[in-house]
Amino acid sequence: MAVLTVIAQYLAKHGKGDEIAATLALHVAATRKEAGCIQFVVSRSGKDPDRFVLFEQYVDEAAFDAHRVSPHFDRYIENKVVPLLAERAWDVYTTVDPPPAR
Numbered sequence: 208m209a210v211l212t213v214i215a216q217y218l219a220k221h222g223k224g225d226e227i228a229a230t231l232a233l234h235v236a237a238t239r240k241e242a243g244c245i246q247f248v249v250s251r252s253g254k255d256p257d258r259f260v261l262f263e264q265y266v267d268e269a270a271f272d273a274h275r276v277s278p279h280f281d282r283y284i285e286n287k288v289v290p291l292l293a294e295r296a297w298d299v300y301t302t303v304d305p306p307p308a309r
Contacts, residue, residue, distance in 0.1 A: 209304065210245060211265045215297035219257035223291040227259065230287045237279035238263075243270020261297075271299070 219227045231249045238247045245264040252258035265271040274280060289295065 209301040211268055211271050212300040212302065213261070213263040213265070213271060213297055214300065215261040215263070215295070217259040217261070217288070217292055218294035219259070219291055220293045221257060224251070224257040224259075227257075227288055227291055230283050231259065231261075234279060234283035234288075237277075237283070238274060241270070241274055241277065243267065243273060257293075 217227065228249075228251055235247055235249055238244055243266045245266060246262065247264075248262045250260045250262070252260075263271075263274075265274065
């Protein structure tokens with residue numbers, strides 16, 4: 208079964224990067240405790256402190272769906288981060304695995 212990877216890009220409204228970073232740190236801690244979460248990493252641009260990239264991996268689509276309806280997603284992302292964003296984009300990927308050995 209292919210791992211589900213999500214890459215999200217956030218651009219904060221000018222000057223809101225510190226507030227978003229503090230909230231994302233709480234969200235990272237909660238998300239990493241989810242049963243279906245393999246990896247959840249938030250990175251902040253060194254050139255633009257208002258720009259973030261989120262790298263997320265889940266065991267499957269159901270785990271990702273569960274993440275998106277979790278109480279911490281609602282609390283931190285929908286209610287605190289999203290209102291502070293100028294731009295938000297994300298896409299979902301699946302792993303490309305090598306063929307079985309012969």
